[in-house]
Amino acid sequence: MNFSEVFKLSGLLCKFSPDGKYLASCVQYRLVVRDVNTLQIVQLYTCLDQIQHIEWSADSLFILCAMYKRGLVQVWSLEQPEWHCKIDEGSAGLVASCWSPDGRHILNTTEFHLRITVWSLCTKSVSYIKYPKACLQGTTFTRDGRYMALAERRDCKDYVSIFVCSDWQLLRHFDTDTQDLTGIEWAPNGCVLAVWDTCLEYKILLYSLDGRLLSAYSAYEWSLGIKSVAWSPSSQFLAVGSYDGKVRILNHVTWKMITEFEHPAAINNPKIVVYKEAEKSPQLGLGCLSFPPPRAGAGPLPTSESKYEIASVPVSLQTLKPVTDRANPKIGVGMLAFSPDSYFLATRNDNVPNAVWVWDIQKLRLFAVLEQLSPVRAFQWDPQQPRLAICTGGSRVYLWSPAGCLSVQVPGEGDFAVLSLCWHLSGDSMALLSKDHFCLCFLETEAAVGTACRQLSGHT
Numbered sequence: 001m002n003f004s005e006v007f008k009l010s011g012l013l014c015k016f017s018p019d020g021k022y023l024a025s026c027v028q029y030r031l032v033v034r035d036v037n038t039l040q041i042v043q044l045y046t047c048l049d050q051i052q053h054i055e056w057s058a059d060s061l062f063i064l065c066a067m068y069k070r071g072l073v074q075v076w077s078l079e080q081p082e083w084h085c086k087i088d089e090g091s092a093g094l095v096a097s098c099w100s101p102d103g104r105h106i107l108n109t110t111e112f113h114l115r116i117t118v119w120s121l122c123t124k125s126v127s128y129i130k131y132p133k134a135c136l137q138g139t140t141f142t143r144d145g146r147y148m149a150l151a152e153r154r155d156c157k158d159y160v161s162i163f164v165c166s167d168w169q170l171l172r173h174f175d176t177d178t179q180d181l182t183g184i185e186w187a188p189n190g191c192v193l194a195v196w197d198t199c200l201e202y203k204i205l206l207y208s209l210d211g212r213l214l215s216a217y218s219a220y221e222w223s224l225g226i227k228s229v230a231w232s233p234s235s236q237f238l239a240v241g242s243y244d245g246k247v248r249i250l251n252h253v254t255w256k257m258i259t260e261f262e263h264p265a266a267i268n269n270p271k272i273v274v275y276k277e278a279e280k281s282p283q284l285g286l287g288c289l290s291f292p293p294p295r296a297g298a299g300p301l302p303t304s305e306s307k308y309e310i311a312s313v314p315v316s317l318q319t320l321k322p323v324t325d326r327a328n329p330k331i332g333v334g335m336l337a338f339s340p341d342s343y344f345l346a347t348r349n350d351n352v353p354n355a356v357w358v359w360d361i362q363k364l365r366l367f368a369v370l371e372q373l374s375p376v377r378a379f380q381w382d383p384q385q386p387r388l389a390i391c392t393g394g395s396r397v398y399l400w401s402p403a404g405c406l407s408v409q410v411p412g413e414g415d416f417a418v419l420s421l422c423w424h425l426s427g428d429s430m431a432l433l434s435k436d437h438f439c440l441c442f443l444e445t446e447a448a449v450g451t452a453c454r455q456l457s458g459h460t
Contacts, residue, residue: 004440006412012420012433017060020425024063026051031065045076057103066097073097087119100165101145118168127168137183142190149193151181174211189235196226206255215255230336241333245349259364263349267315273368274315275308275405306396308405317371320351339386346388348376378420384427391418
């Protein structure tokens, strides 16, 4: 692995363009756009206030900067640097802003979710969508960009409206059998819409594009219910993470549960590989360091290094005793992510915060467990192959693949606390984000990872 120099950053605002050519980052009022290959600054824009959200258009030609405190959105063009656009929501305020799939319309949600304003960059026309519901995930687009589903709340009832994105005409409008709708998500193939209820009511509903209810699923009653939901990239599986510490997998044929994955605090099966992060003092002068040497002028080497050890079963994982009499207790499966080939599912059970569980979806079994020294803050799959990157808020980044695990120190001055990360679409690099800085980590392409995955899954 190799690392770039460290650049300044604000608000963890750092995103690759969809075409992979550029990297945008924010430093308070300034938007900096760099060439991914050289990391040289291509464009530098100054906004009217501190930037709180950035988003690329789907064609990578425009980028919006939202300043929620002032109700402003500014749009910049990479092809025509002298062109820019300012959208002022005025007294209506602003709580969210996003691009439509065509990259020529901007959807602004006003304060108190009174309405969504659709601004056209081409015709300068404005249209309004009333009654958007204030919920965790109330807007979702199909992957082909043709349709938008919107959660609505009217007369103390939940509804979903489906719009045609080409002209923003209403296609379907139907009520949902939910007490307090919390989220909606299209399947990657755009054929099925998942709708799930508040955590106080375990219910997930599957609707077709024309609004027909295909199926409803509830695992239990009278307890906290759904905490996280994720579609597999193939659209064949829907993973539902619950507050009872289980993930339930629904299939796309009958929409019934085909299995459930538990997250016990003790691993007793000898077939499960458990990787435990171990921290040891380095033996300087003996052999080569396991990470690249720091840049000239960098600070001293860290006093300890980290590596993974394979634990002997039975293994007891570190657990956290949740405070159940407060809101948002640290229990249940709060993080879910499928690998790009749908072979693996990574999960985190919030009351076992240091562990990442990797499940084999082909064989519906636990494949590996990674126990970190610190609570897991984020993980994300390589877009091109089954390789998982993990960060824990420390100065290391961790990688898992079917071939094994790797712990890598981020070199540089002081302590670079990795709070978040994002992959480049090629899978050859990723951005590592700390509170005030970011850097790029360059990886060698590992063709062996895909081969190992197919071998372990019985596909050779």
